[in-house]
Amino acid sequence: MSKLKTERKRLFEQITRKAIQEAVVNLVTRTGTRKVTMDQVAAEAGLSKGCLYIHFRSKKELLESVKTDRFKPLGDQLQEILNGSLTPNQKIESIVYRLFSYFDENRGLFRFLLEEREIAQSQVIRQKNSRYRNFVERIANVLDDGIASGLFRHMDSKKVASIFIEAMIAMTARRLLEEPPGPLDEDARLLIQVLFRGIALMHDLQ
Amino acid sequence: MSKLKTERKRLFEQITRKAIQEAVVNLVTRTGTRKVTMDQVAAEAGLSKGCLYIHFRSKKELLESVKTDRFKPLGDQLQEILNGSLTPNQKIESIVYRLFSYFDENRGLFRFLLEEREIAQSQVIRQKNSRYRNFVERIANVLDDGIASGLFRHMDSKKVASIFIEAMIAMTARRLLEEPPGPLDEDARLLIQVLFRGIALMHDLQ
Amino acid sequence: MSKLKTERKRLFEQITRKAIQEAVVNLVTRTGTRKVTMDQVAAEAGLSKGCLYIHFRSKKELLESVKTDRFKPLGDQLQEILNGSLTPNQKIESIVYRLFSYFDENRGLFRFLLEEREIAQSQVIRQKNSRYRNFVERIANVLDDGIASGLFRHMDSKKVASIFIEAMIAMTARRLLEEPPGPLDEDARLLIQVLFRGIALMHDLQ
Amino acid sequence: MSKLKTERKRLFEQITRKAIQEAVVNLVTRTGTRKVTMDQVAAEAGLSKGCLYIHFRSKKELLESVKTDRFKPLGDQLQEILNGSLTPNQKIESIVYRLFSYFDENRGLFRFLLEEREIAQSQVIRQKNSRYRNFVERIANVLDDGIASGLFRHMDSKKVASIFIEAMIAMTARRLLEEPPGPLDEDARLLIQVLFRGIALMHDLQ
DNA sequence: AATGAATGAGGTTTCATTCAT
DNA sequence: CATGAATGAAACCTCATTCAT
Numbered sequence A, B, C, D: 001m002s003k004l005k006t007e008r009k010r011l012f013e014q015i016t017r018k019a020i021q022e023a024v025v026n027l028v029t030r031t032g033t034r035k036v037t038m039d040q041v042a043a044e045a046g047l048s049k050g051c052l053y054i055h056f057r058s059k060k061e062l063l064e065s066v067k068t069d070r071f072k073p074l075g076d077q078l079q080e081i082l083n084g085s086l087t088p089n090q091k092i093e094s095i096v097y098r099l100f101s102y103f104d105e106n107r108g109l110f111r112f113l114l115e116e117r118e119i120a121q122s123q124v125i126r127q128k129n130s131r132y133r134n135f136v137e138r139i140a141n142v143l144d145d146g147i148a149s150g151l152f153r154h155m156d157s158k159k160v161a162s163i164f165i166e167a168m169i170a171m172t173a174r175r176l177l178e179e180p181p182g183p184l185d186e187d188a189r190l191l192i193q194v195l196f197r198g199i200a201l202m203h204d205l206q
Numbered sequence E: 001a002a003t004g005a006a007t008g009a010g011g012t013t014t015c016a017t018t019c020a021t
Numbered sequence F: 001c002a003t004g005a006a007t008g009a010a011a012c013c014t015c016a017t018t019c020a021t
Helices: A002-031 A038-045 A049-055 A059-083 A088-105 A107-121 A130-148 A157-177 A184-197 B002-031 B038-045 B049-055 B059-083 B088-105 B107-121 B130-148 B157-177 B184-197 C002-031 C038-045 C049-055 C059-083 C088-105 C107-121 C130-148 C157-177 C184-197 D002-031 D038-045 D049-055 D059-083 D088-105 D107-121 D130-148 D157-177 D184-197
Strands: none
Touching (some): A002 A038, A002 A049, A002 A107, A038 A049, A059 A088, A059 A107, A088 A107, A088 A130, A088 A157, A088 A184, A107 A157, A130 A157, A157 B184, A184 B184, B002 B049, B002 B059, B002 B107, B059 B088, B059 B107, B059 B130, B088 B107, B088 B184, B130 B157, B157 B184, C002 C038, C002 C049, C002 C059, C038 C049, C059 C088, C059 C107, C059 C130, C088 C107, C088 C130, C088 C157, C088 C184, C107 C130, C130 C157, C157 C184, C157 D157, C157 D184, C184 D157, D002 D049, D002 D059, D002 D107, D038 D049, D059 D088, D059 D107, D059 D130, D088 D107, D088 D130
């Protein structure tokens, strides 16, 4: 009995949390990260300002929670791919498809990704920004595997990982400017081709 | 006489403007675009707050002017390359070298580049952000030239231009995390290789 | 039957009230009157916030009730002394002992006493603060008795009553800074000596 | 020239600071420490809220500055007495006179004194409250001198110092309840008599 | 042209109190 | 009777901008 009640309450709590996070995502989608104020979040969520502070200790924590919670599914999916038994180039391919389709379905989250990335550059808070750095690291590992197994050329894997990730983001950004986004398949294939084979027709360039 | 006086005044004006812009760049370098206040700019420039508003109509205009003025040299250099008579792949190469060396010498400006880029994504202000879009356009033209002359494969040139630009930025970001930045030559060559030839060793992948 | 039920209910009510008041006292002891919030009271009492408002109309009423209820035993004891048949100086002595030992056993309440006293000074709420004023009045009466019976010198009894009371409080404050408080006897005797005989050795001072 | 200008500016600064502090004192006098909000201070001072923060970093600093600045004259005068060449009992007497006349002229500050005192009791912030503790210490020294020179009885000088100080405050509080305060001379003499000779007529009490 | 105190709108956060369950 | 999420008034503080000197 008591357990049931507690369970229901927890559910309610989760619903409101989600609603608030949803409001944040909507606002960011419409107006960018910069202009998100607690007033606006409250209005968007149809709640009072004070209520936000019941569910989140501060604005910072709220924004952080949005990123953490909303990127988790994507993170998990990518992790699954990375942990899987595909070949390195299959892994790279899968990641591109996965990422594109995720942001097709979660357009609002893309802004946060850019945010993440910018902060990633800061000398000071570099430490904390583990999500982005972590991802770079993991991609680099895949590249290293590929190099070891003779699939990829020798190269500084971390730098190429960065290139790869930013290339994906660039493509996603372009996709989201189109309404609706163009065929996922085409864009994914384009990116993969460029990444694996480059843009040059003849390969005696250098 | 009067002309001379006017001339001198204009010179003074220019000096103060530069000093203020310099202050902004220093601050952004240290703390990021987000946290720059007019108070801080005034303090950094050794001027009063009111004085800033004599030389710039608003904070927004000031920041805009910093971007416009400080990126102009780079823009001009890139333009020169683009207008020149090099082959498309030589142009791409030159641009990479030029960009890397520019930010090696103007570290503080990199933050602004990231800023630019983020705004670029915004649906609302897309119109105004001509600088970034313009650059994409011009790179796309080069790629089209390359495709026409049989150097590059057929592809959506705008999308690849985006990929290229973001790849450069990614590399620059990594370079600036190192202190001092690694050898320019090496990084440039890496990026160019990846761009032109891809990362795969065997090209029968797809 | 119905009576019994009502009786039991009243008992429950009393228990909860006490628990809430207890929580307030604990909090005030730890952090001072200023920072007590209804949230904290609820948490400390192991109850919900809403529940507090079933038992007390408002925060103000709650705090007031704590003072009223918790100081009542002391008030009664002092009253008993005052109404008793001791000589005026014995009464004064007894009061000192009583007060010291009360706060030794109820350290948490001392903060409230200070609170009371401060409010006592306020021109606006002077009316309401009958507890403190009442006490001054009663002590003054004892002094007047002492004067009438030739035990004490002629003096403005109300002013001296104030002096006496504040001197007791000062001593209590000092006692509570020590952990554990020094010997009650010693401190009480010191205060009484100063009060009755003054600090001077020779009495031809003035 | 420039010096003159700077001088004038500093003067202006001082005037505004004083005005703000004055506003605080007025508010505290009228409504107590509790209800002082920055809004009210601004209104009372006839300034905007933002302006307060030009002159004081925070509310806490403002209140602290009021205490520090406004009690300094009194502190200096008492210090002068304490450092002087009077006998211990003359020092005690002078202090009483000085304190009474100070608060007769600065009624508004008395509330702050009570504030100080309350905080003084807190176990946690005891360290910081140097003003009150310091005063106790200095009075204790005078008492020790008096004991050494055979003027005063042997006693715990710190405890008696506390008693003495609180007795003075009690008397001041009573004085300020009267409008206008009764004759200073009379009250001072009363306190001194009680302190030096006690209230008892016959001294064979204990 | 330069100053910097002053402004005021707007931001984040707190907390006593209410009310549907 | 008990709960605790929700409310909303108000508190503290920031900062782009103005203006008298």
